[in-house]
Amino acid sequence: MAKITKINTSKLLIKPKIKVAAYARVSMDTDRLRHSLSTQISYYNNLIQENPEWEYVGVYADLGITGTSIEKRVEFKRMMEDCKRGKIDLILTKSIQRFARNTVDLLNVVRELKSLGIEVWFEKENIQSLSGDGELMLSILASFAQEESRSISENVKWGTIKRFKQGIPNGKFSIYGYRWEGEHLVIIEDEAKIVRRIYKEYLSGKSRLQIEKMFDVEGIKTRKGYRWVDSNIKVILTNIHYTGNLLFQKEYVVDPISGKTRKNRGELPQYFVENTHEAIISMEDFKKVETEMKRRRNAGAIGNPSINTTALTSKIRCVHCQKNFQRAIRNQKEAKVYTWLCANRKAGKKANCQTGEIREGILKEILQEALGVKVIDDKLIEEKIDYIEIIKKEKIIVYKNDGHVLEKPYREKDRSSYYTKEIREQLSKQRRDKHQYKRTYNATPFTGLVECGKCANPYRSQGRTLTTGVYERRMYCNTKSTICQNTSIKQYTLERIICDVLNIESFDEKTMDDKVQRIFINDNKVTILLKNGIEETRVYKEKRPFIPWSEERRKNQKQNPRVWTDEERLKQSELMKKVRREKKWSTRK
Template sequence: MRTIRKIERSIPDLKQRKKVAAYARVSMESERMHHSLSAQVSYYSSLIQKNPDWEYAGVYADYGISGTGMKKRQEFRRMLEDAEAGKIDIILTKSIQRFARNTVDLLRTVRHLKELGIEVWFEKENIHTMSGDGELMMTILASFAQEESRSISENVRWRIKKQFEQGNPNSRFRVYGYRWEGDDLVVVPEEAAVVRRIFQNFLDGKSRLETEREFAAEGITTRNGCRWMDSNIKVVLTNVTYTGNMLFQKEYVTDPILKKRKKNRGELPKYYVENTHEPIIDKKTFDYVQQEMARRKELGALANKSLNTTCFTGKIKCGICGRSYMHNLRTDRGFEEFWDCGSHKLKGRNCGAKGSIPQAVLVKECAEVLGLDAFDEQAFLDQVEKIVVPEYHVMVFCMKNGQKLIRHWVSTAKKDCWTEEYKNRQRAWMKNYMANGKGTRFSAFTTRIRCAVCGHAFRRCKQRKKQGISVHWRCGQGGKCSSLSVREEDLMKIAADAMGLEAFDGDRFREEIDFMEAGAEDRIIIHFKDVRIQTVPWTKPKKQGTRHTETYKEYMSQLGKKGWTPERKQRMSEQMKALRKERGENWQRQ
């Protein structure tokens, strides 16, 4: 017998190509470094495209950016986003130093890429992150790279220090009122006039807030066209550069890796260089302004005459956050003064201190602590150091003689503000609000339907039924009054007929009719605004329902008999006997 063998068509196994990208970086902006970056980009573009097993995924390059952080490296972050999107399988880079000089960032990034199945190749160190000992070698070399960066930073710091010792600035810093011409600071006349005005306003006793408002009203802006703020004005008042002298190393970098800057408050030496440029403010005036600023800072809010201060300003402290209590006014219930923690006005930083202290309570408690019949501001300032509020309704008076007095108080502010005048005003407002049908809860009949029996106002009631919602009006006294309820549709029909309308109109009703008397058994009386009175016969309609058929009645009867079994009868009988025995003869009344 013949043997037949079928030869299948062979399909070649095409190997999927890897998507390969490269990363390049130089940290200094110079012509030589720019050529270096261009050379790296060209080299990796050619390398990837020559390999038949690789698919070109691009070259990402950061120019003039340090490798100690990731925030400012836009191309590096774009490469990571593309990697997360599945556009890259392998990343090539020259060395660990080019990829990152921060060990923590390097390890975090490489491990994240490893979880995504993406390998990083460091060409100089010959490390592949997917290999067994790749991460160990990378960690060791990354630590060397980080320390190298730290060493470079220390060398730069030493060079800057030597410049300061020689009286030379580190850079061409920007300062309002001057501009750089070569190595010299030259006065800008227009800006210098603004600087002199800031100092003069302060010498005239004006606060920084007043100067800010003046400049805003006159349209005076900063060099960048922005509004002058309190912080900008403070910088001008404290900048010794305006005296023709320079102070170097006012700030310093705490860590070369994290790049955090900090004000120099004595941690490092400062360098004061005299007569370096033309002054705008004389040194004597500048020194006086610094002394005055220190004095005003000691006084706190009392030194700022643009604020509405009292003897209590800065004296009442929150026992939770330590902030001062602030003076507030409330006019919706008359003129009401109270004090509460300043953190309440800071968005998202409320310390949680509950309640406020009414001004009347504060004055009363202070007078009792000082042993006075009436409160005396001068006596308070002379004897009381501060008032601490540890919790609501508690005040701790810290006296200047070292004594501490604890006072517990009860607020009657809400009760006191509800005077008869305010109550009458609120009643009139509420009546007008409801009568005009404002809000979803009120209709044209609100406050305009009165009980014919007791004179009380009717209220609107809703009842859910199978046919829908039934709306009717009845006396607000409820079961205490014998008046009848009236359906809203009946009231609308009667009111429309009385006004000569085919359909009810709420606006016309408010204009023409003052009120309606309802609830009597035989009539509804309409009082018009033109003093006319119209009596309309009315009888409460009988309840309408569907009568049960004989078949339905028989069905319900059989259903009841079926459920009333002998066992149930016996159980109910025993329960009733036990109830009679427990309660005695008067068991029904109970």
């Protein structure tokens, strides 16, 4: 029998090479540090390529960028992206200081790389991030690096202040209208003309917004070719350097790690150096602009020429949110109607203000009565009235310049004075002709009649088809539910209440228009004001309306979230399967 021998062949296992990259950084862009960065790059090129077990990926280098944050380090961020793509297994760097001076940033980056299976070697400290005690040593040494950064920052500040005391600026800053020639600022005449014109136009009464629009029309651009805007013009008007003097330490660094700066409002001393360069603007004009800015700021809207104002501007105040009232225009078919409303409400902000719109015509009639005059004009308002307070939409308090205070009800004037015979006839005609423009205005029999008893805004109607197939119309307050939580009401319910008050068997719109002047809704109560002056109140009860979540309820929900058990999930799943079978719902495949 032949002898058979099995010959085993041994496979040659090739160990894959480790993909290695390096990171280098210098914080300042100088010839010496450029040479240092170049040396680091050459060193890592040779080190990685000479190791047969390593595969060279590249050297990522940031020039002239601080290590206190990674936000502005382009190469560092590119390296992190390559790590996420699996291009790097190992990162070499000279020291912790080169990698990051911010302890939080350093640990976050190292932990992120650790989760990707990537190791970082810090040569100077001889630390490997994936070793057992690597993170502990990193946090300790990074804290030292961070404090060293703070110490360097304090030394830089000390040197800067020392130069300030000697009248030497901290570097050659850029300023529109000037250029640096050696150590001196020299005027650029074309730009200086624009600076002089800005001061001249502002002192002549124009606002910054008006100057901005004027420059835009004329095609005047900034040094970099951009459009002049309000903030640019403000910088020109508030920069004392145009007077030929320098003011140092107008801003200061709050924290060297975050790099955040803050305007110096007296926290640190400032240094004023006189006659350092040729002036574009005289000190006298600069002081005039400073005074005019303060005057306009104190005057509010009246002090801004670009805002259309009246004698009542900045005189009407809301006692609920301490804001001034602003004028608004409503375009109606016949003419424009001017109204006043709280600034918070006009801006759509959440506020406790419960004041609706105040018609300007009614307000002026109240002021005529308060001042005892037949005709009121802007001059009389400025001379006689200090300010006016509005309480909800019920009371107007007039504070006169002579110290007298007068209180007048608003709703009384609204009913007896504003609703003249002509206006009543017009409203009546609109209600009679609702069917003619129902498609356009989506009007209902109650359009223009129902008002919220809490915020004085009108009610709006909204229709929907219920699951039962019945079409239902419900009326809601026009104010956001986060501001006014007044109850809603079904149109059918309101019709039944009207029938009860008017003692009629079925609802009739014409009968309602002839007898009802206004309807007020407040917390499940309907108050109907009849044209004969009688008020009737009815209580209604419907399904509880949606109530917005309070902050306390949201907080409790976050702390104690609803957790479903396996039994509940199974029960809900069986229920939904049953519903699908009965309704024959189709499921997506």
